[in-house]
Amino acid sequence: MASPDPKFEVAPPVAPVMVRVEDISKNFGNVRAIEHVSFEIRQGEVLGFLGPNGAGKTTAMRILTGFFPPTQGRVWIGEIELFKKPKEAKRHIGYMPESVSLYGDMKVLEFLGFVARIKNVPRGKRAAHIEEKLQRCGVGEVKNRLIGQLSKGYRQRIGLAQALIGDPGVLILDEPTNGLDPKQIVEVRSLIRELGKERTLILSTHILPEVSMVCDRVLIMNRGSVVASGTTEELEAGLKKAHEIFVVMGDRCRKEEALDILRSISGIDRITVTEEKNDQVSFSMVISRNEDLRPVISRLFVERKLPLLEIRSGRLSLEEIFMKIVLDEKSGRDF
Amino acid sequence: MKNALVLARKDFESYVHSWAGVLVSVFFLLIAGIFFSFFVLGYAKISLEAAKGAYETVQGLGLTRFVFSSFFLNMGSLLIFWVPLLSMRAFAEERKQETLELLFTYPLSDFEIVWGKFLALLGFLKMLLLPTLVYVLILSKLGGDLDWGPVAIGYAGFLLLGSAYLSLGLFISSLADSQIVSAIVTFGCLLIFWILDWVAGVTDGFWAHFFSALSPLDHFREFTFGVLDLSHIAYFVFFHFYFLFLTLRSIETRHWKG
Numbered sequence: 001m002a003s004p005d006p007k008f009e010v011a012p013p014v015a016p017v018m019v020r021v022e023d024i025s026k027n028f029g030n031v032r033a034i035e036h037v038s039f040e041i042r043q044g045e046v047l048g049f050l051g052p053n054g055a056g057k058t059t060a061m062r063i064l065t066g067f068f069p070p071t072q073g074r075v076w077i078g079e080i081e082l083f084k085k086p087k088e089a090k091r092h093i094g095y096m097p098e099s100v101s102l103y104g105d106m107k108v109l110e111f112l113g114f115v116a117r118i119k120n121v122p123r124g125k126r127a128a129h130i131e132e133k134l135q136r137c138g139v140g141e142v143k144n145r146l147i148g149q150l151s152k153g154y155r156q157r158i159g160l161a162q163a164l165i166g167d168p169g170v171l172i173l174d175e176p177t178n179g180l181d182p183k184q185i186v187e188v189r190s191l192i193r194e195l196g197k198e199r200t201l202i203l204s205t206h207i208l209p210e211v212s213m214v215c216d217r218v219l220i221m222n223r224g225s226v227v228a229s230g231t232t233e234e235l236e237a238g239l240k241k242a243h244e245i246f247v248v249m250g251d252r253c254r255k256e257e258a259l260d261i262l263r264s265i266s267g268i269d270r271i272t273v274t275e276e277k278n279d280q281v282s283f284s285m286v287i288s289r290n291e292d293l294r295p296v297i298s299r300l301f302v303e304r305k306l307p308l309l310e311i312r313s314g315r316l317s318l319e320e321i322f323m324k325i326v327l328d329e330k331s332g333r334d335f
Numbered sequence: 336m337k338n339a340l341v342l343a344r345k346d347f348e349s350y351v352h353s354w355a356g357v358l359v360s361v362f363f364l365l366i367a368g369i370f371f372s373f374f375v376l377g378y379a380k381i382s383l384e385a386a387k388g389a390y391e392t393v394q395g396l397g398l399t400r401f402v403f404s405s406f407f408l409n410m411g412s413l414l415i416f417w418v419p420l421l422s423m424r425a426f427a428e429e430r431k432q433e434t435l436e437l438l439f440t441y442p443l444s445d446f447e448i449v450w451g452k453f454l455a456l457l458g459f460l461k462m463l464l465l466p467t468l469v470y471v472l473i474l475s476k477l478g479g480d481l482d483w484g485p486v487a488i489g490y491a492g493f494l495l496l497g498s499a500y501l502s503l504g505l506f507i508s509s510l511a512d513s514q515i516v517s518a519i520v521t522f523g524c525l526l527i528f529w530i531l532d533w534v535a536g537v538t539d540g541f542w543a544h545f546f547s548a549l550s551p552l553d554h555f556r557e558f559t560f561g562v563l564d565l566s567h568i569a570y571f572v573f574f575h576f577y578f579l580f581l582t583l584r585s586i587e588t589r590h591w592k593g
Contacts (some may be wrong), residue, residue, distance in 0.1 A: 028591060065440040068590045090442040097440075101433035105349055117341040118441045162437075 015043040016078075018170055018200035019064065024073030026059055033059040034224040037073075041217075043169070046196035048215030049204035056224040057204045058098065058174065064202065065095040065172055077170060091119065094163030098174035098204075104148025108139065108158055111147060112165060119166030129165065137161040138187065153184045160191070171195060173203040177210065189214055244314045245293060246274075247283045250307035255281050261300050267293055280309065287313075338443050342451030346425070347458050355420045356459065363417055363463045370409050371470045374402040375479075399482040402474070404559040407489045411496050411555050415525035418497070421459055422504025423518040425452045426586070427511045439589070449505070449582045456501045457494070464490065485561025492558020495571040496551060500525060502578035509585040528552075 019041040026033045034056035041047050049057045063070050066086050075082040080089040103111055112130045121129050134140045137157040142150055147158060156179070163171055176192065177185045192214050195201060205211060211218050212232050220228040249258055255273070258281070262271050267289045275282040287293055294311055301308040350356040378401045429435040438448060475481050504521040511517035528551050535546035535553060547553040551574065554567040 062436075067436060067439045087442045087444055090440065093440065095437070095440040097433070097436050102437070103345075103349070103434055104432060105352055106345075110348070114341065114345045115441070118338055118443065120442070 015045070017041070017076075018043050018045075018078055019202070020076040021064070022074045022076075024060075024063060024070035024075065026056075026063060026068075027071045032224055034063075034070075034221075037221075037224075037226055039219060039226065039229065041170075041200050041202065043200055044197060045217060046192070046201040046203070046215045048211040048218045049202065049221060050206070050208070050211055050218055051204075051221035052206070054223075055221040057221055059224075060221070061172055061174055061202070061204055065093055066090050091166065092169045094166070094168040094171045096159045096163040096171075096173045096176060098178065102147045102155060102158060102162075105146065107146055108134075108143045108150075111158070112162060115162045115165045119168075121166055133161040133164045136164065137191070152179050153181065156180060156184070156188070160188070164195075168199075170200045171202070173201070175205060176203055177205070177207065243287055245285050245287060245297065246310070246312050246314065247285075247297065247301075247308070248310035249281050249283070249301070250279055250309050252276060252279050252281050254306060257304065258283070258301070258306055261304065261306075262297070265293060265296055265300070267291060336447070336450075339447040339451035339454060342438075342443065342448065343454035343458060346452055346455030349428075350421065350424065350455065350459050353424060355424065359417050359420050360463060364466055366413060367406075367410060367467050368470070370406055371402070371467070374405050375474060378402055397482065398479055399485050400560070403486055403489050404561075407493055407559040408552075408556065411493060411552060411559070412529065414497060414500055415522065415529055417463075418500040418504050418525060419518040419521035421456055422501055422508050422521060423511075423514040425456065425505050425508040427508045427514045427517045430512055431514070445583055445586055448586065449579055453498075453502060453505055453579060456505065457498055460494065460497045460501065464493070482561070488561050488563050489559050491563075492555055492567075495558070495568065495575075496555045499551060499571050499574040499578075502575045502582070506578045506582040506585060509582045 017040050021037060021039050023036055023038050025035045025037075037056075037060060039047075049060065051057050062068060064075060064082075066082055066089065069083045077089040077092050080092070082089040106114070109130065112133065113126065116126045116130055131140075134143055137160050139154055139157050139161060142154055147155060150158070156176070160173070160176070163173070173192070177188050180188060189210065192201065192203065196214070196216070203215070215232055217231045218229065219226055247258075247262075249255075255276075259271065259273075262268060262283065262285065267287055269286040271283055271285045273281060274284045292313065294313060298308055298311055378398060381401070426435070429438060443451075471481070471486060503524060504517075507521045507524065508514075508517045511520065528549075531546050531550035532552040535543050535550055538546060551571070554570045557564055557567050
């Protein structure tokens, strides 16, 4: 048995940084599309870009792909500075645009052949290389057809295949599952997960569950800035801590009294009256501490002889966390 | 530069497969054939008259001069119809199919994109000219006494004029969102350049000189006579690179326009 390499005993190997974004901002005239965005992605990581429309996701991704330079700041792809040596750096990037629009008048093989030549795949290996990508993306059966005649699902996968050509270390996918049917979505997601094992992947999405399914790390953007970032574990830990309690009380006339009680309890972030119907009042409150406050609430209500009809706790979903961050962006906290 | 050729090849194939490419090829060859036979027959008629005794009227008018300068002059004028139909696709088509975004993320410099697109257009024009060489060979085989130098200069001039027009078309295609708009605006601009030639004819003195110096056809005329003059070559080279430069700046506007 070979003795273990001493280097690996001292510290586990840390994957090299593949993409480093240093304080980038982008202006279009007087409009600031993104400001002061910085992050790093290591090899084998899948980073998800999350944000409402107009948050600057596409602008950030276009900068990463070298489509246009930022007004300020720098981007490194591996050791190469993207906007100093764009041609060299772009060899390491595969990009799949949002609305995968491809050359409709070309056959699939012709198009991939063109991409392979542009990306300098050696002539002898070209055919095998393209064949491998076709198989991997499951578009082998349509390789002799015109792209313009194919369905959206196929075109999406051809878009992915062209991004994979040349085996770039960094893959950037803009809304990769947009417009696919459920079966295709499952397939594309598993493909992304598989690709993420060997490469660095950046994907933007507005589908929240997708983030927890495929991403290691999430960057939430709003109005051009990063408002939250963290690994999915960190996000999930944040989710576990934060939860909601719902209370339904009879006797609507004593609403203020009930609110006073709830306000007096420490650990409750925000109280909202969700419904007032007949004689009933419903409250919902967000608890950010990892503590079950239900016994305290019920004891206080009983002591004041307030008719407590229902009390239950619920977790905040990723959607709610996302909405909370986006609506209340000043908090800008890290999970 | 290799990448520019890869892009040129892709574009060239797309022109060959497009309806505009097919249409332009068919009409170009049809009209070139008609012109050519027309001028050859015309020359035959004149020669016959000369043989009847009116030799003085056609003295000094050689076959090459008669057939080829008329041929190139007319084909040169007709370029304003072909060029808009060819160049309209260059950028406008990529914009319509939204493939421009993808192209900018491939390892290609902006210059390679512009140069590659231009080479594809020039390649197509050369392909159109190729069959006309067959006409020349037939004429020569049938016993026509051709002066090859002026014929070659005529072809070179035609390609220079074509390159200049195609660069202008390329520039307008880079600005336009649709192929139709690109074709119409290019046609309009080329028409203005054509009109310069007339204006030069009806004015005199400084203005005649001024307009003829600007007019591409006026510079081209010398080539059709078999005259190789550096100033005319310089005019076309400048015209060509000026519009290629504008195209380059035009596709750079994405940096601030988004």
